[in-house]
Amino acid sequence: MCKDPLHHFLHGLPKCEHHVHLEGCLTPELIFELAAKNGVQLPDPGVNPAYASASTLLERYRRFTSLDDFLSFYFEGMAVLLTADDFAELAWAYFVKAHADGVHHAEVFFDPQVHIGRGIPYATVVEGFVAGCRRAETELGLTTRLILCFVRHLPLDSAAEVYEAALAHGHFEDRVVHGLGSSSTEVGPPKDLFRPLFGAAKERGIQITAHAGEEGDPSYIHTALEMGAQRIDHGIRLAEDVELMARVAREGVMLTVCPISNVQLRCVTAVSELPIRTFLDAGVPFSLNSDDPAYFGGYILDNYCAVQEAFNLSVAEWRLIAENSVRGSWIEEARKTELLQRIDEHIRQHGTLAN
Numbered sequence: 001m002c003k004d005p006l007h008h009f010l011h012g013l014p015k016c017e018h019h020v021h022l023e024g025c026l027t028p029e030l031i032f033e034l035a036a037k038n039g040v041q042l043p044d045p046g047v048n049p050a051y052a053s054a055s056t057l058l059e060r061y062r063r064f065t066s067l068d069d070f071l072s073f074y075f076e077g078m079a080v081l082l083t084a085d086d087f088a089e090l091a092w093a094y095f096v097k098a099h100a101d102g103v104h105h106a107e108v109f110f111d112p113q114v115h116i117g118r119g120i121p122y123a124t125v126v127e128g129f130v131a132g133c134r135r136a137e138t139e140l141g142l143t144t145r146l147i148l149c150f151v152r153h154l155p156l157d158s159a160a161e162v163y164e165a166a167l168a169h170g171h172f173e174d175r176v177v178h179g180l181g182s183s184s185t186e187v188g189p190p191k192d193l194f195r196p197l198f199g200a201a202k203e204r205g206i207q208i209t210a211h212a213g214e215e216g217d218p219s220y221i222h223t224a225l226e227m228g229a230q231r232i233d234h235g236i237r238l239a240e241d242v243e244l245m246a247r248v249a250r251e252g253v254m255l256t257v258c259p260i261s262n263v264q265l266r267c268v269t270a271v272s273e274l275p276i277r278t279f280l281d282a283g284v285p286f287s288l289n290s291d292d293p294a295y296f297g298g299y300i301l302d303n304y305c306a307v308q309e310a311f312n313l314s315v316a317e318w319r320l321i322a323e324n325s326v327r328g329s330w331i332e333e334a335r336k337t338e339l340l341q342r343i344d345e346h347i348r349q350h351g352t353l354a355n
């Protein structure tokens, strides 16, 4: 728990999370547990000593050197997920944590291409994650949205295959899958790799978001917007291009910022280096998120607290962040109104105590 006097206020502040990878909620304990249950061979600790135990794996997670260094563990870890129940258990574990942190609405990413690549059918992955979402809605009162991420380290054909699978199952029409994203390694693959798929999706009215400007320079953000992205995941390097930043503010494009992730992956050396103040001053809407909480050692409330400790924001600024998180969510107007009222009530009850 953080020491800031605003901790209690931040805990109860109604939150929306828009940037969390369900596979990034796989803790070392669950990796070892599922590997044993499913008879999956983890990497040989003789070759990679990090895999000696759950605690050595966790220690290794504190020493990521880059996005790609993290991704190698992230893609290795998810190999233990085999059955629909495994995916459901993973999603449920995240929602329980998120609910305890004051999340009311969660939009969650998943990477079907990677699971298909290791022989798990698309339908099994979605069945499990949807079961976790439905349980969170029924038992915790959350609203949830599943966002299918294309991964940039695999060929366009494999992204097209999952897009076709989602279409064939009617998952966009039925709102089982609410939108598309793109993630994985940033600098290297063509910036506009998913242009044909995003173009086709846009014509069908499917929502689009894209990881950009995490390690890559602002031109990655520019390209993502040009391809139809309505939100930008991370986007921290936007502050390096004042003109583009003014456009993002003018168009109300929300950034889904992940402060602890950015420190853990060495995009910045401390949360205080993030352009939070710059974005507030420029009118750029953003939400605060956990990205891959099991790997980075912090869920959403830890991220809110880290920002508070670094920037000492006012209650009015927290109101703006919370309200923008609602406005940038892919939910119906009635749900937005309800969440905005909850924020208002929380601030009227606890805001003056926090000041």
Ligand SMILES: Nc1ncnc2[nH]cnc12
Pocket: 021, 024, 067, 074, 183, 184, 185, 211, 214, 261, 291, 292
């Ligand atoms: N931080 C991140 N950036 C890009 N792809 C990811 N996949 C999971 N976490 C990611």
Ligand SMILES: [Zn+2]
Pocket: 019, 021, 183, 211, 233, 291
């Ligand atoms: Zn991410």
